[in-house]
Amino acid sequence: MIVAELRKLLENVKNGHVEIENALEQLKNLPYKDIGIAKIDYHRELRNGYPEVIYCQGKDIGHIQQIVQDMLRRGNNILATRAEKDVYEAVKKICPEAEYHELARMITVKRKEVPVPDTYIAVVTGGTADIPVAEEAVVTAQMLGNKVERVYDVGVAGLHRLLGNLDIITSAKVIIAVAGMEGALASVVGGLVDKPVLAVPTSIGYGANFHGLAALLCMLNSCASGVAVMNIDNGFGAGYMASMINKL
Missing domain, CATH: 1.20.5 (Single alpha-helices involved in coiled-coils or other helix-helix interfaces)
Known part of the structure; x- marks a missing residue:
């Protein structure tokens, strides 16, 4: 490489x-550049096909600015996750073309076009409250060069809503199923399609949901074949993995 x-x-x-x-x-x-507060892995795109992504949560805003500033010199696209509005405002000062995706809490800077296959990824949610995690998956997949179809608020409490959108879901090359509460959506979708399903449990739910643990365990114990499970609220991981599958 x-x-x-x-x-x-x-x-x-x-x-x-x-x-x-x-x-x-x-x-x-x-291979990488040491800027003191971070060692930026510029070789990652050669190894993995995608540049390094900035995880903002817990980082000092000034450090994020330094990382973005250095990455801008390479001319690559930039994707920053778990970024609050104040982080975006700081990044925008050094990069006016930066865009903020409020629901997804992500910052993107598009410097070059990425080849997009004809196939697409379907992102499905159980409820409207799951949309922020779903949008993290959507923005990630789009930045990595994929077409995405959204099918939101089609949870198992009203199964006719899911069945009414089945054509969009079954025509996708890979499906991301995002759900909180008991997380049953992934099993239902997995039993209806012949495509890989990436299940994303969310921390949405009442007390016994245990901040997404109940949905995570439900998805891990799915009786539907072809369902793989991401970590709680990990829309980014799902979008990244779906991109890899969509481009195989």
């Missing part, structure tokens, strides 16, 4: 697209 990146860099220098000084800087930071 490093050899491929070197060849690409040399070709760009040869064609005059990259100055020699800039090429030397890129070579120096090819």
Whole structure:
């Protein structure tokens, strides 16, 4: 992978697209760059196909600004998760084109187009309260280069709503099922489709839901085949995995 990146860099220098000084800087930071408060993994896109994503929760805002500033120099798309509004305002000061996705709590900066396959990912929720986690999956999948269809508020308490949207769900290459309470949606969807289902338990529910633990255990014990389970509220993980499956 490093050899491929070197060849690409040399070709760009040869064609005059990259100055020699800039090429030397890129070579120096090819595996990762240590900026003191973080070691940014610029080699990740070569290894995994996608650039490193910034997880904002718990990070100092000034540190996030430093990381974004350095990543902007590479010209890659930037995806930052679990970002509150104040983090976005700080990022926007150094990157005016940054976009904030309030429901998903995500910041995106689009610097280059990513190839998008003809197939799509369906994101399905049990209720409206599950939408923030679902939107985290949607924004992630879209930034990684995927078409996404949303099917929201089709939980098992009103099964006719799910059946009324079955065409959209069954035509997807992979399905993300997001639900709280008892998390039964993933099992129902898994029993109706011949596609992989990524189940995402949410922390939505009353006391015995145990902040999503009940939904997590229900999904892990699903009797439907082809259901894989993400961590509680992990819409990002589901969007990332769905992208990998959609692009196989």
